[in-house]
Amino acid sequence: MTNTDCFSATTPPTMSFDQAHAFISEQIQVISCVNKVAIRSALGLYIAEDVHSTINVPSHINSAMDGYAINAKDIPVNAEARLDVAGTSFAGKPLTLNIMPGQCARIMTGGVMPAGTDTVIMQEDVQRSGDTVIIQPGHQPGQNVRLAGEDLAIGEIALKKGQKVMPAELGILASLGLSEVKVYRRLRVAFFSTGDELRSIGDTLGDGDIYDSNRYSLYGMLTRLGFDVLDMGVVADCKEDIERAFSDAADNADIIITSGGVSVGDADFVKETLNTMGEVKFWKVAMKPGRPLAFGKVKNAFFFGLPGNPVAVMVTFYQFVQKALLTIAGAQTKPRLQLQLPCTSAFLRKTPGRTEFIRGQITTDDTGRMSVASTGKQGSGILHSMSAANCFIVLKHDDGIVNVGDMVHVEPFDGFI
Ligand code: AMP
Ligand code: MG
Numbered sequence: 001m002t003n004t005d006c007f008s009a010t011t012p013p014t015m016s017f018d019q020a021h022a023f024i025s026e027q028i029q030v031i032s033c034v035n036k037v038a039i040r041s042a043l044g045l046y047i048a049e050d051v052h053s054t055i056n057v058p059s060h061i062n063s064a065m066d067g068y069a070i071n072a073k074d075i076p077v078n079a080e081a082r083l084d085v086a087g088t089s090f091a092g093k094p095l096t097l098n099i100m101p102g103q104c105a106r107i108m109t110g111g112v113m114p115a116g117t118d119t120v121i122m123q124e125d126v127q128r129s130g131d132t133v134i135i136q137p138g139h140q141p142g143q144n145v146r147l148a149g150e151d152l153a154i155g156e157i158a159l160k161k162g163q164k165v166m167p168a169e170l171g172i173l174a175s176l177g178l179s180e181v182k183v184y185r186r187l188r189v190a191f192f193s194t195g196d197e198l199r200s201i202g203d204t205l206g207d208g209d210i211y212d213s214n215r216y217s218l219y220g221m222l223t224r225l226g227f228d229v230l231d232m233g234v235v236a237d238c239k240e241d242i243e244r245a246f247s248d249a250a251d252n253a254d255i256i257i258t259s260g261g262v263s264v265g266d267a268d269f270v271k272e273t274l275n276t277m278g279e280v281k282f283w284k285v286a287m288k289p290g291r292p293l294a295f296g297k298v299k300n301a302f303f304f305g306l307p308g309n310p311v312a313v314m315v316t317f318y319q320f321v322q323k324a325l326l327t328i329a330g331a332q333t334k335p336r337l338q339l340q341l342p343c344t345s346a347f348l349r350k351t352p353g354r355t356e357f358i359r360g361q362i363t364t365d366d367t368g369r370m371s372v373a374s375t376g377k378q379g380s381g382i383l384h385s386m387s388a389a390n391c392f393i394v395l396k397h398d399d400g401i402v403n404v405g406d407m408v409h410v411e412p413f414d415g416f417i
Contacts, residue, residue, distance in 0.1 A: 012264070012282040012292070016397055017319075017355035020285045024295055024320060028302060030330050031254060033185040039173045042165040044226035045183035046330035051159040056149035057175045060112045063089070065144045068126055068133055069107040069117035071099065072141030081135045085128075089114050104133060113145060120144035152176070162332030184330030190253035190301075191218050192232035192245055194261035194270070195308060200234055213383065214259040214306075214313045221317055222257075224415070225325065237261065242273050250277070250299035255325060257317075260308030262292040270305065274298060280305070286354040286397070289380035290316040302328065309380035315357050315392075339410045343393065345374040348402040350395045359389035360410060372410050389413070 015023065034048040063069060069089065075081040083104040089095040091110030099105055099116035107113070107120060119141050127134040152158050158172055159165075165173075165183065173181055198212040199205055212234050222229045230253055235245040242261075249256040261270045262282060274280040280296030280303055290312035294305030304321050306313045326333050341362065350356055359375045375388040394409040395402065402408055 012284050014284045014286055017285060017287045018397070020283060020293065020295075020320065023281075024324050025327075027295070027297075028324050028328050031184050031187065031328055034182050035185055036180050036182050039165075039170055039178060039181050042173075042181050042183045043167075043170060045165055045186055046332075047159050047161055047163045047165065047169075048182040048184050048330060050157050050161050051173070051176070051178070051181065053152040053154055053156045053158045053176055055152075055176060056154050057152040058146055058148060058150070060094075061148050062091075062113060062146050063107045063109055063111050063120045063144060064146050065120050065122045066108050067120045067122040067124075067144065068104045068135075069099065069111075069113055070104040070119050070121060070135070071101070071117055072119045072139075074101060074104075075135055075139060076137065078137055080137065083133055083135065085131050085133060087114075118142060118145065160332070162330060164331060186226070186228050187255060187325060187329045188228045188230060188253040189222050189255040189257060189325070190230040190232055190249035191215065191222070191257040191259075192235045192249070193259050193308075194235050194237060194242065196237045198234045198260075213310050214308070217310065217314055217383075218257060218259065218317065221314070221322070222325075225322065227255075227325065227329070237269065239269070239273060242270060243277075246273060246277055246298050246303075250301040253301055254328065256298055256301050256303045257306065257321065258304075259306045259313045262294045262305040262307060264292070270294070274303070278303065285316075287315075287319075288354055288356045289378075290319075293320065295320075307380075310383045311359075311380045311386055314383075314386050318392075319357070336411050336414070338394075339370070339412065340407045341370055341372045341410045342405050343373065343402055343408045344371045344404065345402075346404060348374060348393070348395065348408075350399055350401055352398050352400050355397050356395040356399075358393040358395065359385040360391045360393040361389055362391050362410060362412060372408065 085106055086099055086103040087095045087097050088106040089111035090108050094112035095105050095114045099114050105114045121135055121139055158176060159169055193212045193214050197209050199209045200212055215231055219229055219231060232245055235241050278296060278298040280294050282294045284291050285293050290307050292307050293316055296303055306316045323333050358378060360372045361375055362370055362372050364370050372393055375385045378385055391410050391412045394411055
């Protein structure tokens with residue numbers, strides 16, 4: 001990555017959005033620690049090796065309905081059929097009889113299909129008179145039957161390495177009778193804010209002070225991704241405090257995230273500390289909001305230094321950090337959903353040469369047509385522009401001004417913001 005090679009102590013190099021992405025992707029690798037855990041404890045974690053099915057699910061051919069199990073050859077295509085009910089197959093209590101021509105079996109949902117039957121007629125579709133049922137024509141051979149292994153066949157991959165264990169995956173593991181599964185250890189992420197102006201909730205604001213909001217949005221985004229978080233509070237712009245905070249964070253977490261202190265003015269200070277503890281690159285990324293960004297390693301932990309502005313923190317987290325953390329956590333990530341929608345905002349000013357993320361709102365009109373509009377003021381300190389948004393309008397590196405009705409790239413939020 002040539003742009004980082006021209007790193008100088010005073011002026012961080014400028015990288016395009018795509019270059020910064022590629023640089024981070026090249027450096028990270030999945031966490032090495034794998035644990036075999038009780039399946040319930042795997043919820044929210046990532047599968048560490050493919051899980052093969054050791055049984056057929058379901059294990060037997062069985063009925064999908066309450067009704068009567070018959071042999072399709074016993075019912076004429078154009079005339080009604082009369083069959084004798086020879087017994088009942090309950091779920092978990094199979095009927096051991098062979099069903100002979102002219103016979104059928106009462107069967108419950110999940111009941112094993114008795115020998116000699118291949119089709120189930122729903123109970124609503126038969127007339128029962130004593131031990132005889134009358135079936136009208138019009139049924140399909142093989143209907144209402146679940147085949148053995150139709151959900152999972154023996155030997156098939158039931159869950160893939162990198163898949164997240166969600167409620168459906170827990171159910172699949174249980175359906176295979178597995179009590180434990182190998183997953184990557186839950187990531188531990190430490191974070192702190194830097195800035196002498198920052199106060200924590202409960203403190204009184206002095207002249208020029210502000211409350212630290214970044215730790216709370218970071219807490220929210222990290223927690224919703226399922227990571228263990230370690231909130232290390234506000235760290236003053238003081239060399240010793242910063243050094244101690246980085247050292248503690250690296251000793252206790254896989255990932256360190258900071259906000260603030262990576263702009264040109266502050267950077268030298270944090271940089272000095274980090275140069276002695278690891279290898280960290282500082283850049284100006286050609287994007288808006290969120291120009292300054294630092295990434296690298298502090299001892300064994302990966303470090304992401306985000307800008308201080310509250311919107312910039314969320315945008316850089318969402319665009320750079322989230323995917324990287326998921327990859328380190330063992331996830332097989334998929335590209336984000338991108339839509340092309342007409343933009344109804346009057347005019348979006350855009351300078352070619354950087355990627356811009358406008359906070360947007362997708363709406364659907366009465367005819368079901370979607371469009372997108374900017375949420376209004378876009379300053380990187382205007383956090384309610386994030387709160388009002390359900391997507392980013394992504395104006396790519398070479399794009400220029402957007403006029404009303406122009407099609408734009410839109411990235412709907414995926415629920416973590
Ligand atoms: P910096 O990147 O440290 O120069 O900060 C850029 C802007 O973001 C400044 O206006 C800071 O006051 C503000 N800022 C930095 N950190 C935080 C934070 N944790 N919460 C809210 N605002 C912050
Ligand atoms: Mg600062």
